Amino acid sequence: MHRHTDIPNGPNGMSVQFIFDNSYARDLQGLYLPWQPAQVPEPRLLYLNHELAAELGLEASALQGAEAAALFAGNQVPEGAAPLAQAYAGHQFGNFSPQLGDGRALLLGEVIDRQGRRRDIAFKGSGRTPFSRGGDGKAAVGPMLREVLIGEAMHALGIPTTRALAVAATGEAVQRERPLPGALLTRVAASHLRVGTFQMFAARGELDKLHALADYTIARHDPELADVPERHVALLRAVAGRQAALLAQWMNVGFIHGVMNTDNMTISGETIDYGPCAFMEAYDPGAVFSSIDHQGRYAYANQPRIARWNLARLAEALLPLMAAPDDETAVRQAVAQVTEVIDAFPALYATALLRGQRAKLGLERSDDVAADSALAEDWLALLQAQQVDFTLGWRHLADAAAGDEAPLRALFTDPQAPGVWLQRWRERLAAEAADAQTRAARMRSVSPWVIPRNHRVEEALAAASDEGDLVPFERLLAALRRPYDDTTQSAAYAAPAPAAVTASYRTFCGT
Ligand code: AMP
Ligand code: MG
Numbered sequence: 166m167h168r169h170t171d172i173p174n175g176p177n178g179m180s181v182q183f184i185f186d187n188s189y190a191r192d193l194q195g196l197y198l199p200w201q202p203a204q205v206p207e208p209r210l211l212y213l214n215h216e217l218a219a220e221l222g223l224e225a226s227a228l229q230g231a232e233a234a235a236l237f238a239g240n241q242v243p244e245g246a247a248p249l250a251q252a253y254a255g256h257q258f259g260n261f262s263p264q265l266g267d268g269r270a271l272l273l274g275e276v277i278d279r280q281g282r283r284r285d286i287a288f289k290g291s292g293r294t295p296f297s298r299g300g301d302g303k304a305a306v307g308p309m310l311r312e313v314l315i316g317e318a319m320h321a322l323g324i325p326t327t328r329a330l331a332v333a334a335t336g337e338a339v340q341r342e343r344p345l346p347g348a349l350l351t352r353v354a355a356s357h358l359r360v361g362t363f364q365m366f367a368a369r370g371e372l373d374k375l376h377a378l379a380d381y382t383i384a385r386h387d388p389e390l391a392d393v394p395e396r397h398v399a400l401l402r403a404v405a406g407r408q409a410a411l412l413a414q415w416m417n418v419g420f421i422h423g424v425m426n427t428d429n430m431t432i433s434g435e436t437i438d439y440g441p442c443a444f445m446e447a448y449d450p451g452a453v454f455s456s457i458d459h460q461g462r463y464a465y466a467n468q469p470r471i472a473r474w475n476l477a478r479l480a481e482a483l484l485p486l487m488a489a490p491d492d493e494t495a496v497r498q499a500v501a502q503v504t505e506v507i508d509a510f511p512a513l514y515a516t517a518l519l520r521g522q523r524a525k526l527g528l529e530r531s532d533d534v535a536a537d538s539a540l541a542e543d544w545l546a547l548l549q550a551q552q553v554d555f556t557l558g559w560r561h562l563a564d565a566a567a568g569d570e571a572p573l574r575a576l577f578t579d580p581q582a583p584g585v586w587l588q589r590w591r592e593r594l595a596a597e598a599a600d601a602q603t604r605a606a607r608m609r610s611v612s613p614w615v616i617p618r619n620h621r622v623e624e625a626l627a628a629a630s631d632e633g634d635l636v637p638f639e640r641l642l643a644a645l646r647r648p649y650d651d652t653t654q655s656a657a658y659a660a661p662a663p664a665a666v667t668a669s670y671r672t673f674c675g676t
Contacts, residue, residue, distance in 0.1 A: 181227050181236050183286060185245035185274035189356075192381050195374055196366070197249040202239030202271055203292025203302065205347070207336020210234045211306065211635065212313055214330050217353060220278050221286075221330070237333035237351050239291045246273040246286075250294040254368055255361030255428025256478055258462055263368050265361060265428050266296030269304060272357060283385065285357050286330070289350040305345035306334060307630040308673075310638055311622060312350055312439040318617045318645040319436055324414045325407075326436040327354040346630060355435050358382055360479045361428030367482035379486055382432055397483045398502045405476050405510050407434025412472050413517035416465075417525065418616065419445035419555040423455040424674055425463050425471045427478050441672035444616045446661050448548035448555040454619075456671040469518075473510045480507055524611045525559050526590070527566050527604040529597055540593060547586055551577045554661045559612035566594070567605035613648035615655050617641070619670050620662035 189197070213228055227233070235241040242248060250267035257265075271294070273286045289312075290304025309332045319326040335347040358378075366375040383390050383400055390399045411434050415422065422429070423441035431437050441455035450466035458464070463471060480503035487502070488495035515538075522541040523531065531537075548558045553576045561573035565587065574580040597604065625637040644658040651659075662670075 181223060181233055181243060183243050183245060183274070183276050184222060185243075185247070185286075186277060186283070187245075187247045187274040188283070188381070188385070189251075189272060189275065189285075190247040190249055193374075193377060196362075196378060197251045197272070198295055199248065200250045200271055200294050201248055202242065202288055202349075204240055205238050205335035205337050205349075207334070208234040208238030208240055209334045209336065210237055210331065211334050211348065211629070212310065212329070212332040212638075213237075214313075214317075214328065217328055217330050220280070221276050221284065221353070222279055233331075234333055237331040237349065238335055239288055239333075239349055243273070248273050248288075250296055251357055251362070252296070252365055253359055253361040253428055254365035255359070255426050256364070256475070257426045257428070258458075258460075261364075261368070262428075264296070264365070266365075267294055268297040268300050269294070269302040270352075270357075282355070285352075285354040287352045287354065287357060289352055290335075290347070291349055301339065303335075303337075303339040303347050304350065305339050305341060305630070306332070306348040307345065307626040308440070309348040309350040310626055310629055312352075314617050314622055314625065314638070314642060314645060315439045315442055316436075317642060318648065319420070321646050321648050322414075322418055322613060322616075324418070324420075324436060325355075325411055325434050327352050327431075329353075354431075354437065355433035356382075356385055356431070357437075358385070358432040359428050359437075360430045360432070360475050360482070361426070362432075363479055363482035364427060367485055370485075372485055375482070375486060379483070386433055395487075395502070397486045398499075398506060401476070401480055401483055401503055402506050404432055404434070404479060405506055406513065408472050408476060409510060409513040410434065410517045411436065412469050412514055413521050415468060416518060417521040418613065419448070419465070421445060421452060421454060421463070421465045422468065423453075423458065423463055423672055425468060425475065427475045430472070430475045440674045443619050443670065443672050445555050446619070446667045447552040447664070448545060448558065449552075450549065454670055454672045456673055469511070469514050472514070473507060476510060477507050480504075521611070525608060526562070527594060527597070527599075527608045529599065536593070540590065543586055544590075547583055551579065551582050552664075553577060556613060556616050557659070557661065560609070560614055563605045563608035563612060566608055567601055609651075610649055614651045615644045615648045615658045617645055618658065618660070618662055620666050621658055 210233055218228055236243055248271045250271055252266045254263050255265050270287055270289045271291045275283050275285055278284050293302035313329040316326050316328050320328055329350055330353050331351040333349050337347040338344040339347040383396055387403045390396045393399050421443050429438040443454040445452045445465055451464050453461045453464040484499055487499035519538055557576055565573045621641055625641045628634040628637045644655045
């Protein structure tokens with residue numbers, strides 16, 4: 166749907182050939198700074214996602230050796246790329262930062278994948294940019310491989326997410342609390358447009374840029390809205406719809422993003438920025454792992470409220486496009502329109518959440534919203550009261566559906582505790598048509614057996630970062646790619662961490 170003014174670049178002799186078509190660089194001048202990645206001493210490819218490479222039309226045979234390493238470490242900018250640092254602002258923990266931007270990332274360009282989807286190819290950890298402020302622009306091996314593990318787990322769980330195409334070691338130390346081996350991540354995204362991108366140009370009163378940004382965004386993500394008369398509120402509604410669906414998916418797998426600042430919320434509805442995120446172990450609505458989230462602003466149960474808050478910031482940024490500031494009537498009308506969208510978000514989210522919960526409960530009928538919501542809520546209350554592992558609780562509920570309650574009851578401190586609820590659930594199941602085995606299989610297809618357990622992730626990253634041993638990372642990744650398969654190999658990855666590990670587990674931003 167986007168304007169194709171450039172002829173994509175053809176073969177160029179480089180081993181890895183992206184066919185770029187850089188609409189962001191072309192259409193949004195003034196919203197970014199052209200910039201080059203830093204040179205690094207010793208590029209070495211640590212990870213390459215072959216399946217994703219194929220999706221992007223890359224030749225598998227070319228994806229090895231020194232040239233591939235040089236490319237994914239930023240030393241050899243591929244032909245046709247137009248590297249640039251995107252400008253954006255954002256609310257961080259509720260406070261507005263008027264200028265954030267790509268401080269250690271660069272958009273290389275866009276590729277139309279084999280299914281015709283436009284996808285950003287971007288570096289993370291590619292060196293300082295004019296937006297780096299005090300930062301070094303670099304990234305370390307551990308956190309970049311962490312982004313691979315969590316992102317691929319999310320993808321395998323069917324949750325919209327940016328994805329890691331490659332991680333290359335740089336051969337350079339990055340200085341954190343201690344020196345760590347440096348790395349670059351190559352990230353693939355539906356786009357890197359964020360709530361914070363709109364905030365930046367709204368805050369500066371740069372209406373021409375804001376207009377261009379909105380037009381670009383609509384053309385890229387919601388082309389059917391291009392000609393609707395009230396396209397800006399329609400864009401807001403579309404983003405709210407995607408975020409409601411996304412948040413419901415997060416909540417139903419126990420994902421805690423950890424840093425839901427407005428610059429980390431996408432317009433596309435993909436999960437982005439796997440910094441301090443973590444999966445919940447024992448069910449606890451207040452769960453928070455980020456070392457800097459002292460108030461629990463981004464705690465598990467707060468996430469839907471924060472999404473709504475972030476959408477309200479997007480709404481504010483879109484207002485200047487909907488009404489001239491001196492036209493009071495128009496402003497009042499625009500405010501009413503966006504308010505309606507924001508106020509509708511909780512119900513939209515609740516509907517998406519219940520849809521997911523019903524599938525996890527083995528329910529297909531959707532006529533009694535109040536009773537099914539109560540059934541789901543009471544189940545969660547039970548998990549909380551007995552500190553039951555969220556993932557295994559849901560998974561073993563599928564065994565109970567198949568007739569074996571023992572694995573589920575064994576998760577409870579008091580095995581009798583779920584009795585009354587299970588009885589109620591069975592009464593509700595009586596209204597369903599599916600037989601027990603079919604129901605159990607369906608439940609197992611939406612409640613994973615393997616999630617990225619924090620202790621397993623840390624163990625894999627420590628081996629990779631401290632000893633250069635990628636085997637634990639690769640084994641864990643293989644298990645995460647098949648999250649619903651209950652196999653002997655994956656059993657070790659399904660077990661919860663000891664409670665003491667979870668209690669003291671802390672995650673970090675910007676590492
Ligand atoms: P984040 O919360 O990780 O998405 O990052 C917030 C802002 O900090 C963004 O503008 C990043 O580009 C910037 N940033 C994070 N880490 C670094 C770093 N090591 N060097 C420069 N900028 C950074
Ligand atoms: Mg970010």
